[in-house]
Amino acid sequence: MNDLWLKNADEAIQSWFKEIREFTVSSLNQIHDVSTKSSRTDLVTDVDKSNEQFFIKKIREFDSKAHILGEEGFGDDVTNLDGHVWIVDPIDGTMNFVKQHNHFAIMLALYIDGKEELGYILDVMNDKLYHNWDGKVYENDTEINPPEDIPLSEGLMGLSGPLLINNEKNMQAISKASEGARIYGSAGIQIIAVLKGELVGYISTLKPWDIAAGKVLCDTLGIKVSDIDGNIIDVVSSDIVLVATKIAQKDILNIVKYGSDCD
Amino acid sequence: MNDLWLKNADEAIQSWFKEIREFTVSSLNQIHDVSTKSSRTDLVTDVDKSNEQFFIKKIREFDSKAHILGEEGFGDDVTNLDGHVWIVDPIDGTMNFVKQHNHFAIMLALYIDGKEELGYILDVMNDKLYHNWDGKVYENDTEINPPEDIPLSEGLMGLSGPLLINNEKNMQAISKASEGARIYGSAGIQIIAVLKGELVGYISTLKPWDIAAGKVLCDTLGIKVSDIDGNIIDVVSSDIVLVATKIAQKDILNIVKYGSDCD
Structure with missing residues (x-):
């Protein structure tokens, strides 16, 4: 275009x-x-x-x-x-x-x-x-300056209530490995917080309209957007989405796969 | 005075x-x-x-x-x-x-x-x-007008991450019985949300300085402040504190004591 x-x-x-x-x-x-x-x-x-x-x-x-x-x-x-x-x-x-x-x-x-x-x-x-x-x-x-590329252990983690309560994908271990969980109840508001470096990452079950705009902005700033196993997401058919700084993404994918020593 | x-x-x-x-x-x-x-x-x-x-x-x-x-x-x-x-x-x-x-x-x-x-x-x-x-x-x-006295089932519930993850005092059932959990990470900011009717209640482990000012403001607006069993709190030696509208307080105390049918 x-x-x-x-x-x-x-x-x-x-x-x-x-x-x-x-x-x-x-x-x-x-x-x-x-x-x-x-x-x-x-x-x-x-x-x-x-x-x-x-x-x-x-x-x-x-x-x-x-x-x-x-x-x-x-x-x-x-x-x-x-x-x-x-x-x-x-x-x-x-x-x-x-x-x-x-x-x-x-x-x-x-x-x-x-x-x-x-x-x-x-x-x-x-x-x-x-x-x-x-x-x-x-x-x-x-x-906006790109957020600092910090590890999970040095940042606050945005989560969804149901994923955290049901401990899906080792979500409770992810929360414990971070500086703390935050739940704001809006994908847009949580993704803004990641863009501004207020959260090191965000995980939630998202529909295409919940992530499409955020993905454009995150990619522009070098923030990683993937599915919960680290694969590229298909914007028109998304599911659980992980948004995070590069280093925190690695930390989180490890906990999703192997759990955590902190448990 | x-x-x-x-x-x-x-x-x-x-x-x-x-x-x-x-x-x-x-x-x-x-x-x-x-x-x-x-x-x-x-x-x-x-x-x-x-x-x-x-x-x-x-x-x-x-x-x-x-x-x-x-x-x-x-x-x-x-x-x-x-x-x-x-x-x-x-x-x-x-x-x-x-x-x-x-x-x-x-x-x-x-x-x-x-x-x-x-x-x-x-x-x-x-x-x-x-x-x-x-x-x-x-x-x-x-x-500020006093918030509407709505039940837990009609409001968003402010919680602390550790209490929710560890399911202390049936916190997960309380979350599920509400319209959703919110975690902001500051007692002051969460209590402001209760004062404004943005949250129907808030539960966290609080020290005297976390609740002293909020208690004055909540009592002024008819919002209930108690310990997690419904007893009056001693501001200088507080522990887990429950702040909620009158009706939501009853709903929450019931779930703390008996659990919930929702589980």
């Missing part, structure tokens, strides 16, 4: 995020139609739905070649990364959105023929948009 | 918080002398120490009758709440302070002859001071 088209895309997307943030914040005190999806704690609201429809309309106006993969299913049936693939998470951390009015994100990514082009994570309540351009990652207009 | 003295105390304390916040934020990129205390993850820095010494100097200038209980031990040997008892946490969430430069608090409480008079929790990086006056709790200058 040529740079001018991408630059125009970036400008358009940033303006959509401004608009959608305003709508989302103004809707906080009038969230209707909260309903459950796959489980008691997997929620969807009218705001998730209208945000996704907003993005889809804007994307189709901008890019006639768009294939759109959205969490709430208003997009296309996307099964691979051929062509222009737009991946949308209209509200990431819907439980936090409903219960906390805080700690949730809106995410969008553009992959073209498998290449990671653009990724956006908006920390809605802090009004901070994390995005990439030309090999760099920005928090609004300020460049 | 007469109201004028307390009003003067409140004004003085708020000015100390402004000063100490400025110092703490400016010290973020020059934290020296990080060392461990009771365990590998129990840290103290030169900032914890100098913040405590700052408070002690200010308190002694203001109140010649002060007995001061501080985390880092520069105060007095306080074993009960007789007289003027000032309780100081110079940095709450020191691990977050060191590793994240985010999600930590500074706390101070004043008890007079056992009566809860004044409590302060500063969310340092968000520059928000939570404090009480005349039966109300404020976020900076804005009054």
Whole structure:
């Protein structure tokens, strides 16, 4: 894709995020139609739905070649990364959105023929948009330095509650080998923390829309993204995902495979 | 204590918080002398120490009758709440302070002859001071409404990593009975979330300085503070502490005692 088209895309997307943030914040005190999806704690609201429809309309106006993969299913049936693939998470951390009015994100990514082009994570309540351009990652207009490549033992580890409680993949040993577990309840908010070096890594069961934008930003900063066995993930069919600094990734994969001396 | 003295105390304390916040934020990129205390993850820095010494100097200038209980031990040997008892946490969430430069608090409480008079929790990086006056709790200058009294099943539950991993007091069943576990790594930050209704409750092993200010603010808003068996806590000798809405407290105490059908 040529740079001018991408630059125009970036400008358009940033303006959509401004608009959608305003709508989302103004809707906080009038969230209707909260309903459950796959489980008691997997929620969807009218705001998730209208945000996704907003993005889809804007994307189709901008890019006639768009294939759109959205969490709430208003997009296309996307099964691979051929062509222009737009991946949308209209509200990431819907439980936090409903219960906390805080700690949730809106995410969008553009992959073209498998290449990671653009990724956006908006920390809605802090009004901070994390995005990439030309090999760099920005928090609004300020460049973010890549986080220090520290081992698991020197960092805090972002986890999901169910994985930790059920001790899947030796998650409790991973937590104990770190400086401590943190659970924020939103993939976007946890990945932002990894980008900023506040967490050394993050593990959770993630869907394509939970990781697509984060993968673009992590790859840009040299943060490793893999499945829980260290393999490259297929963004359109992801499962348990591990995000970590290079050294911490090795530490974690070792514990997943062999357990830990700390137990 | 007469109201004028307390009003003067409140004004003085708020000015100390402004000063100490400025110092703490400016010290973020020059934290020296990080060392461990009771365990590998129990840290103290030169900032914890100098913040405590700052408070002690200010308190002694203001109140010649002060007995001061501080985390880092520069105060007095306080074993009960007789007289003027000032309780100081110079940095709450020191691990977050060191590793994240985010999600930590500074706390101070004043008890007079056992009566809860004044409590302060500063969310340092968000520059928000939570404090009480005349039966109300404020976020900076804005009054906070008491959180809705919802059951455990309708709220997110703040927990500590070690308690959850070791399943102490049926903590995993408590987590499963809630809408999900959250771990932020700072008692002050988690208690603020309960005050604002972002969490339905919080359980952790807490020292006097971790809970003294939070207890004042929780009691002011009708949020229950007890030990893990439902008994009134002794602020100067606390252990595992449960903070929750009235209804959620009952739900949690039931699970602590009898386990849960959800298991």
